[in-house]
Amino acid sequence: MAAAAAISAPLSLHSHLSPSSHLPMRALPFLRGRRIRPLTTAHAVRQDAAVWTPAPVSAVGAATADGSVFHVAVDLSDAAELADSYVAPGQYLQVRVPAADGELKPAFMAVASPPGVGPRFEFLVKSVPGTTAERLCGLRDGDVVELGAVMGKGFPVDRITPPDAAQTVLIFAAGTGIRSSLVSQLNAD
Structure with a gap:
């Protein structure tokens, strides 16, 4: 409950200052007339x-x-x-x-x-x-x-040196993506 109250409480620009060091708003001319966005604003890519x-x-x-x-x-x-x-x-x-x-x-x-x-x-x-x-x-x-557009850098399979060192490369996936650290080489017998 205290956390919810803290989130919804208005921001004070000088709440961390001691009472004797409060600055009048005229000391902050760059903020005058500007709307201050809440800290919880999230920006998303427009699909x-x-x-x-x-x-x-x-x-x-x-x-x-x-x-x-x-x-x-x-x-x-x-x-x-x-x-x-x-x-x-x-x-x-x-x-x-x-x-x-x-x-x-x-x-x-x-x-x-x-x-x-x-x-x-x-x-x-x-x-x-x-x-x-x-x-x-x-x-x-x-x-x-x-x-949509192709995204991501892909897997660094070009790092397999020499290129013919592995005839088969297995890439294992779980969840929504594949981690490049899971790329393994299988040497042909």
């Missing part, structure tokens, strides 16, 4: 300010026997610039899927296909009821999604 690229789905299918994870491919033939911006494994972007009610809630998705293999992004998506991921898994070939 409608992002550039969204429409692209058709070219394939959707179950990637696991139980149908909980789907393979989704998006055709980027008409979005070469977006395809070319994907340069490192581990990069991600936002995907928006239109809903019947017009809602376009974006979801962050890691691109599962390797960079530079053509104008196509592939995703492995776990279908979770009531989410954008579930809507994405329910799409059919030709349905259109909206893709």
Whole structure:
């Protein structure tokens, strides 16, 4: 209760000063006439300010026997610039899927296909009821999604030296992202 009262109490510019050292407001001319923002103000990125690229789905299918994870491919033939911006494994972007009610809630998705293999992004998506991921898994070939800009630096797989030292690189994921410290090398026998 005391914490709530402290948060809602107005800020005093000189509460930390002793009573004899209070400064009159005229001593602070740079604050006069200015609105002081509360310390709890949060700033968020405007999602409608992002550039969204429409692209058709070219394939959707179950990637696991139980149908909980789907393979989704998006055709980027008409979005070469977006395809070319994907340069490192581990990069991600936002995907928006239109809903019947017009809602376009974006979801962050890691691109599962390797960079530079053509104008196509592939995703492995776990279908979770009531989410954008579930809507994405329910799409059919030709349905259109909206893709945001490619983000992130990706994984430093170029640090594997010499490059042929590992024929297979395994990247393990948990939660919503993959930590680059979990990149491991498997030497071929």
